[in-house]
Amino acid sequence: MDAFDNFLTGTITLFSDPIGILIFFGGVIGGMLFGAIPGVSMLTLAAILLPFTAHLSPEHGIMLFSVIYCTGVYGGAITAILFNIPGAPENAPTAFDGYPMTQKGQAGKAVGAAVMCSALGGSISCIIMMLATAPIADWAISAFGPPEIFALVFFGLAVASSVGAKTFWKGWLSILIGLMVAVVGLDPVGGIERYDFEMPYLLAGIHFIPTILGFFAVSEIFVQAEKKARGSYNAPKLSVDFPSLSELIAHKWAVFRSIVIGFFCGILPGIGATLAAFMGYNEAVRWSKNREEFGKGKLEGVISSETANNAATGAAMIPLLALGLPGGALTAMMVGVFQMHDMEPGPLVFLNSADLVWVVFAAMFFANVSILFVGFLETKTIINLLRIPFQFLAPMILLLATVGAYAVRGLTIDVIVMFLAGVVGFFLRRSGYSVAGIVLGLILGKIGEQTFAQAMQMLHFEWSGYFDRPIALGLLIAGILTLCASIYGAFFKKKHPTTQMTG
Amino acid sequence: MGKLRTGHLVEAGLWLGLCLFLYIYSFEFEKDIEIYKFGATAWPRAIILLMTIAALGQLFHHWKRGDEVSSEIIDAATHDDAEEAAHDAHHEDIKWYASTFGLLLIPFAYMRIPDWIVALLSAEGTTVHLIRIVCAAILIGIFIYYMRRNMVGAILTLPLFFAALLEDMGFYSLAPFFIIGVMFLFGEQRPKPMMAIMALIFGLLMLLFVKILFVGLPVGNIHPFYDIGSWVVTVLQ
Missing domain, CATH: 1.10.287 (Helix Hairpins)
Structure with a gap:
């Protein structure tokens, strides 16, 4: 009952303040637009807005970012489906089936499913977040230390190696190259410079925003250029045929499964929506009777990925607000907003600024609900972007990506890194490697190394210490079994007869 | 084997x-x-x-x-048709790779050669600017000469070259030429639509990022590019 009263108070506070309403709707539309425009993402918008939040109250600043987070995760699905350019890593699995659906003329249905499932996953996640914040945060604090987080990162990477690349080995090489890129800069324990090649820029590591923009947005432009060169570029077919309610009901178990997966991935610090989307998708494939249909435009692929990533958004706020641990790039920026107002996210926020917490919770719930309405209206406008010939769209995407990469730190070298990542991504993609795997490795690499170092220090450098931690041990065993199964398949199993190049 | x-x-x-x-x-x-x-x-x-x-x-x-394709790989892996596009465009032979990597050296040449010349001549002040402009002009000439022989290589090179020039020549002076360059490499050759789209894209970007969001984009270090960039920012803000 307390939670409901607090939610009601938060809602009244949010909607009785004209500036709050303006910021809320600005965040909803801005998040969706920046998520949906190819070449930029919600991170670009957040990076641009971050310095300006100093002029807002802490409630408004955090609320703006949390709303952008919810709607931006959905917005990224639009570009993933329509252009094969995921707005963020968490939308990468959406492209696996969303883009083939667009090529088959079912873009509207895929986008419609993304709208409904994002709203559903996000809203339910918010409700659970509001009802269960305290007990879940308590459980996560007590049950998930560095060994468990490292084990979960390992398990996540083991699962991700089987998605996106042409072979298991290329999947692993993609992830490992991402992990290697994450090594560049100062080591997390001793602050020793690694692979900096005596370049001051590299001391701070390679920033993930230019890298993501390069691997996804820029390399896609280059691939389209090559298609143009062979004279086979086809603009995707248009339709606005949203899925029926019965189609969604038919996928109720996929929705339920993805909400559970998304929520539990989201609640763990440093894991968040990316792994949620990959695991939601992978589980959909694993449980399906028609595995061979995935990757060729199956609605269930879009539903699973989009439900899971939005379900992670609500949960991701728990470690941020309860522990001060950001789960991803955007929540890390929220820490910046707190710091600009001389505040630290953590348990004290619940004590000192309960109003802030509940305004943010209410805003996130209504942002997810608004995806349903604004998403339907806005998506039709965005689908019309496909009518623009690609030779006119390409310079726009490249320049938006340039501004996005530059706006993060005001460094032209970030723009160079972005375009270099685009070139590398182009050559890797044409050789069957996975750019999504590289980005996942890059993001999870730092967390993986940090938690590994903390875990080993905690366990006094004794590997046997894992046997005393059942959750960590279970996750490690699950990761090793996944790896062994993949290696067995790579060496001994014949190619599945239904696995064909879809082109 | x-x-x-x-x-x-x-x-x-x-x-x-x-x-x-x-x-x-x-x-x-x-x-x-x-x-x-x-x-x-x-x-x-x-x-x-x-x-x-x-x-x-x-x-x-x-x-x-x-x-x-591996048996254990989820079929989604093969959705990326970049490899097929490369095969169909006959971009798998050593000659194409050599030509592409040759083109890709141009931006890196701009990042290094002007500094070497400046150090060699112990140049200072406006001479440094002049050396950088001359180097850029020569490298742009080389790029234009070779781009027709390898359009995909040119598309890979152009954004990197744009990024390499950004610090010196600024976003405001380079962006219009970059827009036209990308459109041309993507096969658009009608001057009127190219100019109209260039003006539209540049205008929209200026409106959104400079006028509304006050994003500070690079104005350049070299005259007259620095003056042009500063003038655009002053007019818009």
Whole structure:
């Protein structure tokens, strides 16, 4: 009952303040637009807005970012489906089936499913977040230390190696190259410079925003250029045929499964929506009777990925607000907003600024609900972007990506890194490697190394210490079994007869 | 040789060469950390070891099965038709790679050559600017001469070249030419639509980022590009 009263108070506070309403709707539309425009993402918008939040109250600043987070995760699905350019890593699995659906003329249905499932996953996640914040945060604090987080990162990477690349080995090489890129800069324990090649820029590591923009947005432009060169570029077919309610009901178990997966991935610090989307998708494939249909435009692929990533958004706020641990790039920026107002996210926020917490919770719930309405209206406008010939769209995407990469730190070298990542991504993609795997490795690499170092220090450098931690041990065993199964398949199993190049 | 092709051996050689380079370089930061007995090298060396194993596994896969898609891979893996596009465009031969990498050297040449000339001549002040403008003009000439022979290589090079010039010449002076360059390389050759779209894209970007969001974009370091950039910002803000 307390939670409901607090939610009601938060809602009244949010909607009785004209500036709050303006910021809320600005965040909803801005998040969706920046998520949906190819070449930029919600991170670009957040990076641009971050310095300006100093002029807002802490409630408004955090609320703006949390709303952008919810709607931006959905917005990224639009570009993933329509252009094969995921707005963020968490939308990468959406492209696996969303883009083939667009090529088959079912873009509207895929986008419609993304709208409904994002709203559903996000809203339910918010409700659970509001009802269960305290007990879940308590459980996560007590049950998930560095060994468990490292084990979960390992398990996540083991699962991700089987998605996106042409072979298991290329999947692993993609992830490992991402992990290697994450090594560049100062080591997390001793602050020793690694692979900096005596370049001051590299001391701070390679920033993930230019890298993501390069691997996804820029390399896609280059691939389209090559298609143009062979004279086979086809603009995707248009339709606005949203899925029926019965189609969604038919996928109720996929929705339920993805909400559970998304929520539990989201609640763990440093894991968040990316792994949620990959695991939601992978589980959909694993449980399906028609595995061979995935990757060729199956609605269930879009539903699973989009439900899971939005379900992670609500949960991701728990470690941020309860522990001060950001789960991803955007929540890390929220820490910046707190710091600009001389505040630290953590348990004290619940004590000192309960109003802030509940305004943010209410805003996130209504942002997810608004995806349903604004998403339907806005998506039709965005689908019309496909009518623009690609030779006119390409310079726009490249320049938006340039501004996005530059706006993060005001460094032209970030723009160079972005375009270099685009070139590398182009050559890797044409050789069957996975750019999504590289980005996942890059993001999870730092967390993986940090938690590994903390875990080993905690366990006094004794590997046997894992046997005393059942959750960590279970996750490690699950990761090793996944790896062994993949290696067995790579060496001994014949190619599945239904696995064909879809082109 | 099984189903191995020369390309597979080159690919394996590149990965193993990269692993060897990264391993040798790791000795540069092999220092003890008092509170962490694994030191700063354990994590990267573990990754290098796994990369070596994966590269050898990939070589074995190529030897056994050629370019076949793995059975354990979810079919979504093959949604990316970049490889097919490369094959259809006949962009797999050594000549195309050589020409592409030759073009890609142009932006890096701009990042280095003007500094070498400046150091050689001990140039200062406006002479430095002049050297950078002349170098840029020569490299743009080389780029235009070779771009018609390898359009895809030119599209890969143009954004990098744009990024390399950005610090000196600024976003405001370069962006209109960049927009036209990308449109041309994508096959648009009608001057009127190109000019109209260029004005539209540039105008929208200026309105959104400079006028509304006050994003500070690079104005350039060299006259007259710096003056042009500053003038645009002053007019819009």
